[in-house]
Amino acid sequence: MTILFAINPVSGGKDKTDTEQAIQTFCQQFNHTAHLLILTGQGDDLLLRDAIRTTKPDRVVAVGGDGTVKLVAEEVLGTNTPMGILPAGSANGLAFELGIPPTIDEALDVVVNGHTKLLDTICVDDADNCLHMSDIGMNAQLVNYYQQNNWRGKLGYARGALRVLLRHRLLKVSLKMGDEIIHRAAIMVVLANARGYGTGAVINPDGKLDDGVFEVVIVRRLSIWALLTMFWQHAPFDPKVVDIIPTQSVHITTRRKAYFQIDGEYQGRVTEVRAQIRPGQLPMMVPPS
Template identity: 85%
Template sequence: MNILFVINPVSGGKDKADWEHAIQAFCQQFDHTAHLLLLTGHADDSLLRDQVRAIRPDRVVAVGGDGTVKLVAEEVLGTSTPMGILPAGSANGLAFELNIPPVVEEALSVIVNGDIEAIDTICIDDSDNCLHLSDIGMNAQLVNYYQQNNWRGKLGYARGVFRVLLRHRLLKVSLQMDDKVIHRAAIMVVLANARGYGTGAVINPDGKLDDGVFEVVIVRRLSVWALLKMFWQYSPFDPSVVDIIPTKSVHITTRRKAYFQVDGEYRGRVTEIRATIRPGQVKMMVPKKPA
């Protein structure tokens, strides 16, 4: 098999030399050809596109966190080329959702011997693709602080939680789904293609990546204790303060600019979002299901 490994050498703040050695050893053992592409942070999308055209791989593998996964997914979007994940970042939300093993040899086995599952994406404003979770409001504000301050780990997250909860304001949002319009005051609104964040926090307990819909999750209020408990004990949000609405499309407007993030990448402040489900856009290697 001809496999292109797309490696983010700085994801998760860890040296990827051991991952590279494990990849080469595994592929040599089973007579696969491994091509290693090290990202630089400069024109990575063009670099990846050129490599895919030159190599024509049987698999393209993201070695990094959610940002690297998104880069690779957008390259294979709508094609027949499957992608895999070696979860090597500080945030591995999609790998967690797909039950990709965190051990490199086990994850490599999934890439070669696993099942192929076609997962949906959420198209946002006709220009961006969400594989996992996007949101406006409190969590997006936290993502912004996280990136600005280069915080790491759960202690960094806790620090950000207190800062955001002290400064956040309720959003006045309007959501149009088909012929229905909903008005809410909320601390955040999530576009959920999956069940939970990379931290393990559950936001959308019944979410599925391949069911042809996504869920709009409206969080009306949340205490510091409830938020920290959710991220440390992986408890779901309190259903009494959350609305979860399955849909194929939504148009969201806010009265004032709100923080917005897509798959863990801060996108700025917005007053309007349009989102539509696109079924089966990415062929993903996942652990083989029991017979």
């Protein structure tokens, strides 16, 4: 088997030399051909596209966090080439959701011996793809603070969460789904293609990555204690303050500009978001059931 590894050398703040050696050792042991593409942060999409074209791999593997996963995913969407994940970033939301092991050899075994699952994606504003979670409001503001201040770990999250909760304002949002229009005041609205965030916080308990719908999760209010408990103990959101609506499309508008993020990447402040499900677009190697 020919396997192309797209490696982010700085994801998670850790050197990837040992990871590269483990990949080479594993592939040599089982007679696979490994091509290692070291990403630079400049023109990585073009580098990856060219590597796929020249190596014609049987698998393309993201070695890094959510940003690396998204980079690889966007190159294999709608193709017959499955992708795999070696979780190696500070955030590994999709890998966590799919139950991909955190150790290198176990994750490599999934890449080679797992089975292919066709995952849905969410098309956002006809220009971007959400694989996992996007949101407007409080969490997106926290993502922005995270990136601006280069915070890391749960302590950094707690610091940012406290800052956001003390400063947040309720959003007045309108959501159009089919012929139905819903008006709400909320601290955030989530486009959920899965059950929870990479931290383990469960926001959409019945979410699935391959059911042909996504869920719009409206969080009306949230206390500091509830937020921290959710992220430390993986407790779900209180259903009394959350509305969860399955849909295939949504048009969200806000009265004022609100923070917006897609798969952990801050997008800026917006007053409008359109989203639509794209079923079965992403071939992914996952552990046997």
